[in-house]
Amino acid sequence: MSSHKFDLEKFNGSNDFTLWKVKMKALLVQQGCAVAVEGEYAKDTTDAVKKEIEGKAHSAILLSLTDEVLREVVDQPTAAGIWKKLCDTYQNSSLTNRLYQKQRLYTFRMAKGTQVKDHLDSFNRIILDLQGVGVKIDDEDQALILLCSLPNSHENFVDTMLYGRTTITVNDVKDSLLSKELKRKVSGNEETSGSGLFVGRGRTSDKKDGGNRSKSRSKSKVSAKVKCYNCKEKGHFKRNCPLLKGGKGENSNNGSAAIVQDGSEEEDIGDVLTVCTSSSVDAWVLDTGASYHMTDNA
Structure with missing residues (x-):
């Protein structure tokens, strides 16, 4: 019979007896001595073989018990006796236990x-x-x-x-x-980034000069970025569209919006839908005030 080392946790009376029993039975089968606890020997089994099998099974079971449990079964001379007493103590089928x-x-x-x-x-x-x-x-x-x-x-x-x-x-x-x-x-x-749709109405002002707008700077930069919502031509907003000046006035603000990428420094461009390109958040900000100032959020 071959000899192998098994790492079997000892049964201490409070850990999983059912699992220990399954593992112990597997160990006895591997060692060729499970017959000592599970049934009768074959008729042609000699006394010498029975003694060898019994000794192996008896020792294997005792070595897999802690001292506290060992003291409960040490009076049992056979492997079958130890096995039965353990089952009766820790796996009894009484009505109370069921x-x-x-x-x-x-x-x-x-x-x-x-x-x-x-x-x-x-x-x-x-x-x-x-x-x-x-x-x-x-x-x-x-x-x-x-x-x-x-x-x-x-x-x-x-x-x-x-x-x-x-x-x-x-x-x-x-x-x-x-x-x-x-x-x-x-x-x-998975890494996720925040995203949202933020819609606001109101005025914003240049924080550097307390609200004074730099029109000369904004006019030159807006023309290349915006497109009229009314006539679809670039260079002006809907409120300044030549096709609408006839009867509606040059400074009519009726809720149109221009799309400008975040990070520019335009001011005084009226209704703006800002597309934020900051790496930390994707946001759409709608500002419909008469004045507007964007700062670089990046």
Whole structure:
């Protein structure tokens, strides 16, 4: 028989006995001595082989227990005796224990801040503990109980899982939950930049001179950037459009807007839709005052 080293956490009386039992059984099978705890020897098995198998199984089980638990079973001379006493103590199928395990399942809820994988691990542990005391929960019931354990923030998820279905499996729910969690993590790691639409009405003024506008500077720069909303020609605003001067006056401000890129220093251009090109935010700012001044936000 080959010899291998296994890293098996010792059972201390309070950790997961059901999981320890599964791992311990796997170790005994690998060592070729599981028969010492799970059944009768073959008829042609010699006493010498039985003794060897028994010794290996007995030692393996004892070495996988902490001192506190070891003291409870040290009086058992055989591996089968130790195994039975451990099961009777930590996995008994009494009515009281079955009630306790079922209460754990039916009151199981996902605590705030719990990761999905941790929630599923706790759920699986309860199911295994129930199986250990002889209680089998139907697959569909497991799925519905798991859905009921989710918080209100998963209400849409639950509705989606149930919509149009006549049946559901627990693996359907687990797979969908893990997929949802993965998408959330991926989405949360993506860099996002703020964006918004800001619309304002009012006057702005040049902060440097207390409101005095520099018309000579603005006139020369506006002509190359703006286009009339009325005649579509460049070089003037709608309020100064020659086609409208006939009866409406030269300074009519009726809500038209010019588009000017942020970062320029135009003033006195009336109604302006400013497109902000700052790297930190994408914004559209509409100012419909009679005077306007833009500063470089970059």
